[in-house]
Amino acid sequence: MTTLVIAEHDNKELKGATLNTVAAASQMGGDVHVLVLGSGASAVADAAKGIAGVSKVLLADAPHLGDQLAENAAAQVVAIAKDYSHIVFPATASGKNVAPRVAALLDSAQISDIIAVDSPDTFQRPIYAGNAIATVQSADPVKVITVRTTGFDAAAATGGSAAVENVEAVADSGKSSFVGREVAKSDRPELAGAKIVVSGGRGMGSAENFKILDPLADKLGAALGASRAAVDAGYAPNDWQVGQTGKIVAPQLYVAIGISGAIQHLAGMKDSKVIVAINKDEEAPIFGVADYGLVGDLFTVVPDLVKAL
């Protein structure tokens, strides 16, 4: 039994989601290999070989693998799939793009978004926006799985000493081509992996008002997040959305400001270690999950908090 983890990276750096995925893979029994598919990605393979618990790193390096086009990435994974009992992706945008193609090509029923490994063939995954946990068992010879990274503590990034092996790159499928990428630039930590997240909701009132969260996030070294209502109203960018249809986060500290605590928002943040809620309505459901609640007007509370910090 050997598990293949598909690395998340940008050809230069290995992303943290890979470490959580390796941690999940380590619980499936057997060896853990990591596949780095990319272009000029040898630094990523070097980083991957240091991950604790990884026994081999496979590097498929070719220009047409550099932009992580799903058709090429899936073909690359399928080309080496026969050697594996489990093929495991982080449940990130790119993992969720490639995994279903791999599952379809292998005629395997994908198991999505697992949060626990009960045994090599049995896994737990949240359903109904996290209101119930399904235990699922797979009889497929090759199990294709995506991992909710917040469900597993990251494997240590150092301490391992895996060998790196080059694998032959598959041919370019020609089915899609890379046109361009617009990446939002920010000095703040990445939302999905941040230790502290400050999120604003509809209560912020406007995009201009949302900026009062900046000094708080600066003081705390936090990433900024938002509810869907705030995003839909144009107060915050789309990629800040936390929740069922946004990002799932589980930071050490989550500060929800002017957010009511709708079930779809809670689905994205309720596993945070400490939750602080600031809301003027003491009946707001967010207080039901908060460790610390402050009933008050955010426009006075937030500046006071910044001053106190």
Ligand code: FAD
């Ligand atoms: P509201 O519910 O309007 O709450 C605003 C809060 O701000 C209130 O509690 C109010 O008391 C407080 N407030 C107002 N003024 C102040 C002030 N001056 N000081 C302090 N507090 C103040 N939502 C998500 O967030 N993420 C998702 O991924 C998501 N996915 C969804 C998927 C589906 C299929 C559906 C149907 C809905 C989804 N939603 C999602 C929407 C969700 O149902 C809620 O509508 C949304 O979360 C509400 O956002 P909010 O809490 O910012 O706004």
